[in-house]
Amino acid sequence: MDQDSNTVAETSLPCVKCGNTARLQCPKCLELKLPQEGAAFCSQDCFKALWSSHKSVHLNSEVHTFRGNPQECITAALSKGWLYCLKKGQARTKQLPYFDWTGTLRPYPISGQRFVPDRIPKPDWAVDGIPKIEPVSDLQNIVEIKTPEQIERMRKTCRIAREVLDVAARAIKPGVTTDEIDELVHNATIAAGAYPSPLNYHFFPKSCCTSVNEVICHGIPDARRLEDGDIVNVDVTVYYDGVHGDLNETYFVGNVDEESQQLVRCTYECLENAISIVKPGVRFREVGEVINRHASMSKLSVVKSYCGHGIGELFHCAPNIPHYGKNKAVGVMKAGQTFTIEPMINSGVWRDRMWPDGWTAVTADGKRSAQFEHTLLVTETGVEVLTARLPSSPNVFPW
Ligand SMILES: [Zn+2]
Ligand SMILES: [Zn+2]
Known part of the structure; x- marks a missing residue:
């Protein structure tokens, strides 16, 4: 997240995150003339930490201003880019907003x-798109040690997530749309009695993320057909029995060139190597060192804007786990913690850009990006990969 905030001269407002005296004001809130309470932060760190939940404040206010004459609403929405599509969930290509597209991929409806x-238990954002417990939970600051009972629920949920991802993996081939992949993921999740966690999370309009070629992460499933030679990441999170399980893999579509094969394989190895060091006492910041070392060997770069995260009853919580070297993550691993590691590795530069839809993160140079993710449990002696491949998982990787 690259969010700049304005410095305000003097304010007695408390920081929304930590309660210290605020020195910064969210620039978007100023622009939208939203109340200053709820938009004041003491530091860039606190602003960034709360960004993912804070930004829904902007969207909410914009959605509200669109109420009224439908044609006016649509015109206003178009002039704002695609914010409207997050609510409406369609018609994304009626009029492409101006954007200096970094690669050849374009959005589709x-x-x-x-x-x-109704019978599926839902997280608190399912109805109105706004997570309520997550952003204010103590678990954003302290890393929870799960009880044996919580761990058992995590095991079940993560296994469902794995089985759902495998359904998607079996369907990948040229000609299939990412929307069809999303439908498979959605139906498999519901069939297991689970809720697809991304659905309506901060208004995300679909049930999984599908990230093609230069898309780093958070691609929105749409009507584009996968083409021979594409790579596509499918990121699945399910909510079942009160906990989330999160994983992703990058797949080959038909025949993929040598360079992309190496990118995907190296990314897979980055995750494997990172998992191999997980055990009690290891510093979270070490994860990034291991991943950076392996990626650099192949002259690949590591994305900095998106990190691994704690997971459990919350979708995203502490710890924050950067995948790049020389990071400043605090804390050491302890038995009973559950978190994800999900390196995003680029063929070219590490820098990311955001499409005007507010979700799709792409490489700044338009070159390809790959990712793999597991949900992990730190055990007394090492690590348990809660989302590990099963004997039934399709054999989709040549290595
Ligand atoms: Zn994920
Ligand atoms: Zn994740």
Whole structure:
């Protein structure tokens, strides 16, 4: 996240995150003339830490200003880029907003929001798009040690997530749209009695993320057909029995060139190497060192804007785990912690850009990016990969 904030001369407001005296004001809130309470921060760190939840304040206010004459609403929304599509969930290509696209990929229309039956227990953002417990929880600051009972629920949920991802993996081939992948993921998740966690999380319009070629992460499933030679990452998170399980893999579509094969394989190895050091007493910042070392050997770069995260009853919580070298992550691993490691590795530069839809993160130079992710449990002696491949998992990697 590269969010700049304005410095305000003097304010007696408390920082929304930590309560210290605020010195910064969210520039977007100023622009939208939103109340200053709730938009004051003491430091860039606190601003960044709260950004993912704070930004929904902007979207909410913009959505509200669009109420009224539908045609006016749509015109206003278009002039704002695609913010509207996060609410409407469709018509993304009616008019492409101006954007200096970094690569050859373009957005396609997205289908309407999929249905979740009443019997499926839902997280608190399912109805209105706004997580309520997550942003204010103590677990944003302290790393929870899970009880054996919580761990058992995490095991079950992560296994469901794995099985759902495997359904998607089996369907990858040229001609399939990422929207069709999303439909498979959605239906498999519901069939398991689970909720697809990304659905309506901060208004995300689909049930999984599909990130093609130069998309680093958070690609929105749409009507584009996968082409021979593409690479596509599918990121699945499911919510079941009160906890989340999160994993992703990058797949080959048909015949993929040598360079992309090496990128995907190296990214897979980065995650494997990182997992191999996980045990009690290891510093979280070491994860980034291991990943950076392996990526650099192949002259690949590591994305800095998106990190691994704690997970459990919350989708995203402490610890924050950067994947790049010389990071300043604090703390050491302890038995009973659960978190993800999910390195995003680029063929070219590490820098990312955001599409005007507010979600799709792409490489700044348009070159390809790959990612793999597991949800992990620190055990007394090492690590348990809660989202590990199963004997039934499809054999999609040549190594
Ligand atoms: Zn994920
Ligand atoms: Zn994740």
